[in-house]
């Protein structure tokens with residue numbers, strides 16, 4: 698089975714809330730709430746991929762020095778194995794806009810269970826709960 702490398706971000710605001718984004722209709726896991734991010738492309742570093750995805754998906758600018766490696770998900774889906782590092786980001790420029798998602802929401806980690814998330818993400822929420 699193929700291992701797919703996806704990078705994701707937990708943007709954290711000054712109130713300790715984390716940004717989650719709802720996947721659009723027509724995609725896999727439609728309607729579920731995820732951490733912004735996406736697949737690392739050939740020849741790209743994970744950090745460059747995340748900076749690119751945040752610009753494309755949210756219209757925000759950040760830089761590699763603002764990405765703090767945190768934890769990772771390793772989860773087998775039916776068609777592939779997902780390996781997904783999650784970076785913490787507390788500094789960025791711009792206001793996140795849902796350019797590719799149905800909606801965005803700032804939520805406290807303890808409230809994330811109210812939002813259906815991909816199975817790979819559930820362990821990550823527990824780590825955010827401990828952090829924040």
Ligand SMILES: Nc1nc2c([nH]c(=O)n2[C@H]2C[C@H](O)[C@@H](COP(=O)(O)OP(=O)(O)OP(=O)(O)O)O2)c(=O)[nH]1
Pocket residue numbers: 703704705724725726730731732733734735736779815816817818
């Ligand atoms: N960005 C992101 N992707 C996640 C999370 N949890 C999780 O299982 N994924 C999965 C969903 C997708 O299969 C893949 C991310 O792919 P993507 O967002 O770049 O591309 P996509 O939706 O077009 O992918 P797909 O339809 O081909 O599955 O990782 C998460 O928290 N954030």
